Amino acid sequence: MATQPLMPHDLPVEVKESLFAVPGIHCVSCIAKIERELPLADSIQSARVNMSAKRVAILHDPVMTPPELKAAIAAIGFDAEPLADPGVDIAAAENRALLRALAVAGFAAMNIMLLSVSIWSGAEGATRTLFHWLSALIALPTVAYAGQPFFRSAWAALRQGRTNMDVPISIGVLLTTGMSLYETAVGGAHAWFDGAVMLLFFLLAGRVLDSMMRGRARAGVAALLRQTAPGALVLESGGASRWTEAGALRPGMRMLVAAGERLAADGRIVEGESGLDIAFLTGESAPVRVCPGDAVQAGALNVEGPITVEVTAAGADTVIADIARLMEQAGQGKSRHVRLADRAARYYAPCVHLLAALSFAGWMIAGAGVHQALLIAVAVLLITCPCALGLAVPAAQIVACGTLMRRGVLVKDGSALERLAEVSEAVFDKTGTLTLGRPVPVNLRRLWREDRAILLALAQASRHPLSIALRQALETEGIVPAPLSGIREVPGEGLFAEFEGVAVSLARPRGLIDLFGLASEYRRGKQAMLLQFTDALRPDAPETLDALRGMGVKILIASGDRPDALEDIARMTRATAIGHLRPADKLALIGRLRAMREKVLMVGDGLNDGPALAAGHASMAPASASDASQLTADAVFLGDRLAPVALTVHVARRTVRIVKQNFALAIGYNALAVPLAIAGKVTPLVAAVAMSTSSLIVIANALRLKGAVK
Amino acid sequence: MTGIGLLIPIALGLGLLGLAAFFWALRDGQFDDADGAANRILIDDE
Numbered sequence: 206m207a208t209q210p211l212m213p214h215d216l217p218v219e220v221k222e223s224l225f226a227v228p229g230i231h232c233v234s235c236i237a238k239i240e241r242e243l244p245l246a247d248s249i250q251s252a253r254v255n256m257s258a259k260r261v262a263i264l265h266d267p268v269m270t271p272p273e274l275k276a277a278i279a280a281i282g283f284d285a286e287p288l289a290d291p292g293v294d295i296a297a298a299e300n301r302a303l304l305r306a307l308a309v310a311g312f313a314a315m316n317i318m319l320l321s322v323s324i325w326s327g328a329e330g331a332t333r334t335l336f337h338w339l340s341a342l343i344a345l346p347t348v349a350y351a352g353q354p355f356f357r358s359a360w361a362a363l364r365q366g367r368t369n370m371d372v373p374i375s376i377g378v379l380l381t382t383g384m385s386l387y388e389t390a391v392g393g394a395h396a397w398f399d400g401a402v403m404l405l406f407f408l409l410a411g412r413v414l415d416s417m418m419r420g421r422a423r424a425g426v427a428a429l430l431r432q433t434a435p436g437a438l439v440l441e442s443g444g445a446s447r448w449t450e451a452g453a454l455r456p457g458m459r460m461l462v463a464a465g466e467r468l469a470a471d472g473r474i475v476e477g478e479s480g481l482d483i484a485f486l487t488g489e490s491a492p493v494r495v496c497p498g499d500a501v502q503a504g505a506l507n508v509e510g511p512i513t514v515e516v517t518a519a520g521a522d523t524v525i526a527d528i529a530r531l532m533e534q535a536g537q538g539k540s541r542h543v544r545l546a547d548r549a550a551r552y553y554a555p556c557v558h559l560l561a562a563l564s565f566a567g568w569m570i571a572g573a574g575v576h577q578a579l580l581i582a583v584a585v586l587l588i589t590c591p592c593a594l595g596l597a598v599p600a601a602q603i604v605a606c607g608t609l610m611r612r613g614v615l616v617k618d619g620s621a622l623e624r625l626a627e628v629s630e631a632v633f634d635k636t637g638t639l640t641l642g643r644p645v646p647v648n649l650r651r652l653w654r655e656d657r658a659i660l661l662a663l664a665q666a667s668r669h670p671l672s673i674a675l676r677q678a679l680e681t682e683g684i685v686p687a688p689l690s691g692i693r694e695v696p697g698e699g700l701f702a703e704f705e706g707v708a709v710s711l712a713r714p715r716g717l718i719d720l721f722g723l724a725s726e727y728r729r730g731k732q733a734m735l736l737q738f739t740d741a742l743r744p745d746a747p748e749t750l751d752a753l754r755g756m757g758v759k760i761l762i763a764s765g766d767r768p769d770a771l772e773d774i775a776r777m778t779r780a781t782a783i784g785h786l787r788p789a790d791k792l793a794l795i796g797r798l799r800a801m802r803e804k805v806l807m808v809g810d811g812l813n814d815g816p817a818l819a820a821g822h823a824s825m826a827p828a829s830a831s832d833a834s835q836l837t838a839d840a841v842f843l844g845d846r847l848a849p850v851a852l853t854v855h856v857a858r859r860t861v862r863i864v865k866q867n868f869a870l871a872i873g874y875n876a877l878a879v880p881l882a883i884a885g886k887v888t889p890l891v892a893a894v895a896m897s898t899s900s901l902i903v904i905a906n907a908l909r910l911k912g913a914v915k
Numbered sequence: 916m917t918g919i920g921l922l923i924p925i926a927l928g929l930g931l932l933g934l935a936a937f938f939w940a941l942r943d944g945q946f947d948d949a950d951g952a953a954n955r956i957l958i959d960d961e
Contacts, residue, residue: 233957256951301941308941312934316927332919339923 220250221267223274225285230259235283242281249277261285270448271436272466300416306351307413310406313347314399318893321399325890337389337396344398348382351405354412370550370595373557377590378404384583395580400587400892407900411599415619418603437462437469440513454519462507462514464696465668470503470519477512479696481505482670492670504812508669510696544620545861546598549868553594561585564883581885587892588882589875593899597867600907605860608911613843614853621839624823625857627804631753631850632795632817634809635764635782639746639774641845642810642829644674644738652727652734655687660727662686663700663711671725671738672700672711704729742774743847750778752851756858758806761798763791765813791817808850810834825850856910863910867903874899 230236236254239261243252248266255262263274271287278285320336328336355378359371378401385396436450437460446461451469454460459475462468468481480492483505492508495501501514503523520526561582568578602619609616616622633639649657661684664675689709692702699712707730714726714735725736743749750760760780764771768784775782786794791809795817798805807814807821810830818824818837826838835841842849878895881887940946 233954236951236954237958254951255948256954257948297947304941304946305938308934308937312930316930319926343927 219267220264221269223263223265223269223271223287225261225263225274225278225287226259227254227261227278227283227285228259229283230254230256230261238281239278239283243277246277249274272448300413303354303409303413303416306354307406307409309347310351310402310409313343313351314402314406316343317399317402321889321893333394334389334392337385337398340396340398341386341389344382344402345386347402348378348405351402351409352378355405355408368550368554369547370554373550373554373586374404374408374590374595376558377401377586380583381587384579388580395889397583397587397889397892400889400896403893403896404587404590407896408595411596414603415599418599418606418616418619437466452520454516456516456518458516460514460516461511463511464507464509464694466507468501468503468505468507468514470514470516471523472501472514472516472518474499474501475513475515477510477696479507479509479512480669482508509694544598545623545864546594549594557586557589560589560879560883567883568885577885581883584885584887584892585879585882588878588887588895590896593871593874593903594868596900596903597871597907598864600904601860601863601867601910604907604910605856609840609849609853609856612849612852614840614849615843616840616853617838621823622857622860624804625806625825625839625854626861628758628806628823628854630759630761630798630803631806631808632761632763632791632798632821633750633780634811634814635762635766635771635774636740637810637829638808638814638827639762639778639847640740640742642740642827644671645741646675646678647737647739649675649678649682649736654684656727656729657682657684658687659689659704659709659729660711662689662704663692663702663709663727666692666702667694667700667711671736674738675711675725675736699725742777743845746847747778749847749851750780752848753854756851756854758854759803763794763817765791765811788813788816792820795820806854825853860910863907867906870902870906871899874902 227239230239236256239254240252243249243261243263248269250264250266252264253262254260261278265274269277275285275287317340320340324333324336352375355371355374358369359375362369362372381397381401385398385401388394388396436448437454438446439449439454440446440459440461449458449460454470460469460472464479474495474497476497478494478496481495481501482492483502495512500517503519518524564585565578565582568581569575573581598619602622605622606616606619616625636642649660652660657679660675661679664672664679665686666672687704689702689704692700694700699710701708701710701712703709709729710727712726712728714724724738727734727736753760760778762771762775762778762780762782763786764782764784765786765788766784768782771782771784783794791814795805795807799820799822804822805820807817807824808826809815809818809824810827812834814826815834815837818826818834823840824838825840825842826834828835828841828843830838830841840853842853874895878887881891945952
């Protein structure tokens with residue numbers, strides 16, 4: 206070991222990349238601000254904004270911890286949350302593969318069509334054969350490459366003894382290509398390479414639309430998604446503290462949780478008193494008081510003072526992980542839904558194949574040669590190939606999803622839209638779903654303008670939910686905060702400061718405490734005033750429920766709250782309400798409704814609704830919902846209004862109607878074209894024209910959905 | 916006939932060039948953030 210080489214000292218500084226979701230990015234100046242001002246910090250090398258995904262990728266010194274980076278972003282005025290896994294985005298990769306296949310098919314289709322047009326305009330003999338060979342040269346690699354998504358899916362279906370739309374597509378494309386190759390080799394008059402490749406091009410266009418729609422909705426949800434807690438500061442034996450990732454936390458460790466941070470593991474408080482916001486678990490917005498000895502759950506938001514927590518369970522053993530498992534099991538039922546296109550294919554594919562086989566047999570019996578009979582059978586297959594059928598569903602769904610997205614509803618995929626159209630009963634959670642899920646001050650109007658300015662200045666200094674509620678209400682009124690001196694927050698008590706020499710405070714009520722604890726007291730000198738808060742009903746909840754009833758959807762309210770807290774809401778919305786339901790009870794309720802043959806639309810926000818959201822035939826969650834609920838729900842709606850729920854069901858139903866019309870159009874076209882094909886009158890030219898026209902008609906019909914929300 | 920012999924390879928070659936350019940752009944991430952790219956043009960560089 207005497208010859209150990211000297212380590213060079215000037216190794217390049219190691220850099221780490223972290224991803225943050227920053228939902229507040231919406232304009233150019235946001236991009237410029239983040240990208241210019243973040244790197245001004247010492248240990249941040251660069252920042253790159255992805256505006257579509259509302260994400261920032263930061264290259265930084267590995268010593269920077271996620272909370273420090275978050276603070277750096279907050280310092281320039283943006284709310285940010287670390288994203289767990291910057292790994293490969295599978296959906297994006299799939300979308301890219303489809304785009305590549307579409308580009309190849311498009312290139313090939315154009316070039317082959319160019320050659321085909323010269324053949325149709327009268328090229329003969331050696332020229333025609335040359336052109337056929339050239340077409341084959343382009344078409345064979347194209348079919349092998351661009352056809353893969355269909356072949357793979359068809360093979361997977363066949364192996365499980367099922368059939369889907371991709372089976373007739375694959376058989377059609379492969380047979381047509383094979384037959385054309387044979388025709389080219391023997392110098393025949395007709396080759397169908399153009400048809401086969403054009404078919405792939407149209408169908409891939411449908412697939413790309415479908416995948417883009419899913420990708421866009423997922424990116425939207427991911428941007429809203431706040432990761433529970435990436436880790437915690439762990440107190441080491443020497444008294445020092447070290448940032449530890451959530452996955453490395455072990456029972457017995459002590460974590461320091463500052464105000465405003467979320468807990469990364471379940472535990473018991475050993476030091477400090479505070480209020481915890483556990484809305485993610487219960488849906489209740491008022492913070493729960495905790496003191497040493499109390500059990501706390503991972504994901505809870507510490508809103509008041511710093512606490513030290515001894516970890517009792519981490520990772521897969523936490524309460525959240527339990528609920529996640531329950532959701533996973535409940536969600537398995539959903540995968541049994543058979544998509545419309547595949548249901549159509551179940552009847553369509555056997556019909557088409559039977560027809561092709563019959564025309565082959567018929568022409569053989571009528572005395573035509575094997576060669577001619579086969580040619581006609583292939584023509585039947587190509588003409589009936591579900592080109593319009595393949596576009597019928599994605600075209601309608603992408604138009605519907607685009608329309609809904611502009612109205613603030615993110616639908617995750619096409620199957621969700623189909624299930625949303627079928628619902629017959631809607632089950633609503635109360636807190637956060639029918640109500641806004643956050644306290645709203647009710648009696649601010651009774652304060653003078655100056656008092657309101659002081660109140661805003663006080664409220665801005667705290668992250669307590671009631672302070673945030675005050676700040677939001679006052680800021681929308683256009684109040685400018687008053688200049689205060691010596692603002693300090695006393696954990697568990699409130700905010701204290703001085704205004705023009707007079708002591709002012711925003712604190713816990715001294716006297717009578719409001720029944721639900723949703724009150725705060727504002728004091729200025731000797732005056733005091735009780736500020737009351739209520740969890741307000743979403744402004745248009747009764748109308749929305751009426752609209753749903755008008756569509757024949759039954760309404761039920763299922764809440765974990767006390768039954769007496771539900772009375773008012775049940776009366777205002779004229780709906781039946783059930784209280785005191787735990788997550789497993791809600792799941793059981795959905796199960797009972799399903800047994801009564803109802804297709805349940807579950808609308809909920811809390812983690813306690815998670816299992817029910819997964820079990821429902823379809824589900825929706827507001828954008829303020831817990832992360833797990835947003836991930837589970839089929840659609841997420843933005844904003845304070847409930848109307849998007851009724852709108853989504855309405856648009857989903859119209860979409861299914863349009864899809865069915867599209868099927869009818871496609872079948873009508875087949876009814877016209879198939880007799881021609883069986884009679885042996887279809888040439889490649891006729892096939893190309895028919896295919897393009899039917900696709901255009903189907904797309905035009907789908908575009909009618911654009912006006913569906915007006 | 917010689918005209919065709921010359922023109923067809925040229926046409927195919929140009930098409931392939933376009934295809935290659937698209938693949939390159941796709942791999943380079945030019946379609947990853949379409950909204951951002953549209954807006955970035957408005958940032959003034961000092």
